[in-house]
Amino acid sequence: MDIIETPARSPVDWPGLDGVPERRFRLLAVGDVRIEVRALLPDLRFTELTSDRLAYAPARALVAGTAVNLARRAAGYFRDVGVLARIGDDDFTHVIRRELRRLGLRDLLRVEPGMPNGVTMMLRDGSEAGGRGVRLLVAEEDSANRLLSERDVRDAAAEIRGADVLSVDGYALLSPVSRAALLRAAEIARLSGTLVAFDLVPHDIDARLPAPEVIPMLRLADVVISEAPTIARLLGRPATMVGSAEVRELIPALDEAVPAPARPLWLLRFGPGSLEYVLAHRRGGPLLEYPTGYGEGVERIGFGDRLAAGELFWWSATRRAPG
Numbered sequence: 408m409d410i411i412e413t414p415a416r417s418p419v420d421w422p423g424l425d426g427v428p429e430r431r432f433r434l435l436a437v438g439d440v441r442i443e444v445r446a447l448l449p450d451l452r453f454t455e456l457t458s459d460r461l462a463y464a465p466a467r468a469l470v471a472g473t474a475v476n477l478a479r480r481a482a483g484y485f486r487d488v489g490v491l492a493r494i495g496d497d498d499f500t501h502v503i504r505r506e507l508r509r510l511g512l513r514d515l516l517r518v519e520p521g522m523p524n525g526v527t528m529m530l531r532d533g534s535e536a537g538g539r540g541v542r543l544l545v546a547e548e549d550s551a552n553r554l555l556s557e558r559d560v561r562d563a564a565a566e567i568r569g570a571d572v573l574s575v576d577g578y579a580l581l582s583p584v585s586r587a588a589l590l591r592a593a594e595i596a597r598l599s600g601t602l603v604a605f606d607l608v609p610h611d612i613d614a615r616l617p618a619p620e621v622i623p624m625l626r627l628a629d630v631v632i633s634e635a636p637t638i639a640r641l642l643g644r645p646a647t648m649v650g651s652a653e654v655r656e657l658i659p660a661l662d663e664a665v666p667a668p669a670r671p672l673w674l675l676r677f678g679p680g681s682l683e684y685v686l687a688h689r690r691g692g693p694l695l696e697y698p699t700g701y702g703e704g705v706e707r708i709g710f711g712d713r714l715a716a717g718e719l720f721w722w723s724a725t726r727r728a729p730g
Contacts (some may be wrong), residue, residue, distance in 0.1 A: 417685075417697030418721035423671060424670050426483025426712045432571040432723045433487040435563075437592055438474030438518065439552045440492040440577050441525040442499050445708070449533045453541055457701050469603075470506040471527065472552070473576045473608070476709065477511050477557060480716035481574075489513035489570070493555040495524035515566060518551075525550025529708075551664070553582035560592045567592055568599035571723050574715075576606040580616060580624060593627040602726065604719055607633035610681075613640040618664075625663050629720060630672045632715055634681040638673075649679060651696060654686045662690050674718060683713060685718075 408661075429659045446466035459463045462664055474490045474658050489512065494503055496518050501549045503524065506690065507514045527546045534540040560567070573596040579585040596603045605628035612621060625631055635654045636646040649654075654677045661673055677700075683702060687695040701710050 417695065417698055418714075418717045419697055422629070422717055422720050422724075424717050430486040431571060432480075432720065433489075434481050434485040434572040434719065435489045435515075435570040436474040436478040436481065436574045437491045437555075437579070437589070438477070438574070438576050439472035439525070439550065440470070440475050440490065440494050440503060441528060441550060441552075442502070443470040443527040443528050445470055445529045447531050449542075451532055451533045452534075453543065455643060460579035462630065470503050472525075473578055473606070474491070474574075474597055475507070475512075475629065476511075476712045477574055477606075477715060479510055480709070480712040482511055482721035485572075487513065489515050489566060489592060490519075490564070491515040491518055491555075491559070491560060493517045493551045495551040496520050497523045498679060499524040515563055519554055521549050522554075523554065533690065538631070541610045552579070553585050555585045555588045556580065557588050557591045560588045560595065564591075564595050567595045567601060569599050570596070570717050571726070572602045572604055574604045574606070574719065575624075577608045577612050577621065577624070580612070580621060586620070590623060590627065591628050592625065597627060597629075601670055602629045602719075602723065603627055604630040604632065604715075607631060607637055607641075610637050612637065618642065621665055625671065626669055627673050630719070632672065632674045633676070633695075634693060635675045635677040635686070636681060638675065648677060651677070651684070651686065653677075655694070658688055661688065672722065676711075679708070682707070682714075685714075695705055 412724055436595045439514050446464055448462055448464045450461055469707055474492050478488045478490050490507060494516050504514055530543045532539055532540040575589050579589040593603045605624055621641060635648050637690055639646040644657060644660050665671055670690045673688045680686045682699060691696055
């Protein structure tokens with residue numbers, strides 16, 4: 408299978424960010440699954456804290472993580488969405504599985520005996536100017552998903568081959584065990600004609616891994632989603648880019664990092680919040696630039712997954728058999 412050249416319409420125009428009436432294609436999300444606690448502190452700024460403080464504020468707990476977050480949005484586009492991850496073995500395990508069933512997602516989870524599920528805390532403070540404030544994300548480092556193995560991937564090989572899209576992300580690269588699993592999953596997908604979509608997160612991955620440990624995944628991907636400053640820093644280029652012209656100057660470095668015959672589609676997010684615009688580039692093809700609809704008054708949490716789900720459906724719809 409191959410991908411035709413960049414469509415003239417952006418995914419924000421079609422299929423849009425709110426799903427489609429007729430769902431098509433199959434997507435398998437491989438990534439992190441956790442319990443996450445989120446709280447908004449509208450009347451408090453982190454810089455004001457000089458002692459212990461009790462704050463009453465909106466807070467909730469939910470099943471989250473990179474795989475679930477994308478799969479939740481993808482279910483509005485794809486007729487079949489599965490989640491492959493390694494999770495813990497505690498009282499939250501049945502909660503996680505119940506939530507996947509509620510969302511209509513296929514459960515391909517592997518349980519790590521005796522290990523608790525990972526927990527993440529997301530706190531956002533208020534803003535002096537009435538904006539979105541600062542986000543503090545605290546994640547348990549040694550989560551079960553860092554133990555996702557090549558054996559887990561081999562056991563799910565039929566699911567990977569049967570999918571139209573395999574969605575993976577950079578958090579799995581942070582552990583040698585899950586990194587090997589991620590690369591094996593991408594290799595299986597490439598051999599079977601399954602589209603490999605790679606989300607280059609965390610956004611400071613350049614500070615956590617040297618480029619040679621990330622680039623092999625870039626070279627296996629059919630689609631790479633990244634904030635422009637993230638990929639720029641990873642490739643040793645200036646990362647102070649907000650405008651279109653600055654992002655376009657990054658294109659030669661992308662083509663050098665992933666040489667021919669590979670032709671991944673780069674979906675580069677940029678703008679004041681690194682999410683307002685996307686530049687779509689594929690070697691030898693036309694550039695497509697489009698606004699995402701993100702801006703003042705739009706909730707940031709979940710917006711990137713909404714955008715990515717629509718983009719992956721958009722690209723799935725352009726696939727064709729060679730010749």
